[in-house]
Amino acid sequence: AQSVTQLGSHVSVSEGALVLLRCNYSSSVPPYLFWYVQYPNQGLQLLLKYTSAATLVKGINGFEAEFKKSETSFHLTKPSAHMSDAAEYFCALSLGYSSASKIIFGSGTRLSIRP
Amino acid sequence: GAVVSQHPSRVICKSGTSVKIECRSLDFQATTMFWYRQFPKQSLMLMATSNEGSKATYEQGVEKDKFLINHASLTLSTLTVTSAHPEDSSFYICSATRDREEKAFFGQGTRLTVV
Numbered sequence: 001a002q003s004v005t006q007l008g009s010h011v012s013v014s015e016g017a018l019v020l021l022r023c024n025y026s027s028s029v030p031p032y033l034f035w036y037v038q039y040p041n042q043g044l045q046l047l048l049k050y051t052s053a054a055t056l057v058k059g060i061n062g063f064e065a066e067f068k069k070s071e072t073s074f075h076l077t078k079p080s081a082h083m084s085d086a087a088e089y090f091c092a093l094s095l096g097y098s099s100a101s102k103i104i105f106g107s108g109t110r111l112s113i114r115p
Numbered sequence: 116g117a118v119v120s121q122h123p124s125r126v127i128c129k130s131g132t133s134v135k136i137e138c139r140s141l142d143f144q145a146t147t148m149f150w151y152r153q154f155p156k157q158s159l160m161l162m163a164t165s166n167e168g169s170k171a172t173y174e175q176g177v178e179k180d181k182f183l184i185n186h187a188s189l190t191l192s193t194l195t196v197t198s199a200h201p202e203d204s205s206f207y208i209c210s211a212t213r214d215r216e217e218k219a220f221f222g223q224g225t226r227l228t229v230v
Binding site for chain 1: 119121124149156157158159160161164206208210212218219221222223224226
């Protein structure tokens, strides 16, 4: 069975500090992996995606993630946190390349930024 | 870019009544749409897969008679919460993916409160 595990339901960092949000996955076939961000009472916005091309993926707002097959990980990082980064972040996995492919979400990590 | 629009963004209804939520793909045809439910401070849980022109596929534990899904056109899927109860209060989000793309587009979500 496929699954996504996000370590840490809440992460707090100081403004300007490194952001690291952890995600591990389990899949019997090569997955597509995503990071989404959700602001309060809003839908989800795609930050970045891994689709078996480059293992280091750059996304919007300065975020990037590295796919490590040996560690089954897809951690999200940002060198310098900004106050506007405070939100809920979801790691997600998809097995397909079609419009009918389900997406499985991790439990989410709430990122707080300290002034 | 592709946009998925969800309506209404907020709805309050009385216990026992039914509520319809619409999900539209604005600039592409979506043969498949997905409906998710999100409880406070929790992840998105897939409820069902909405298939244009055929019956929806429900995830285990989701009552199909309670959560009616209709996907009558390639740009519109509706979720009707029938005989709503306070425990149905939640954030409902739809998503759609264009064919040959692995990225899902999410609606803005609907905050349902049953009183």
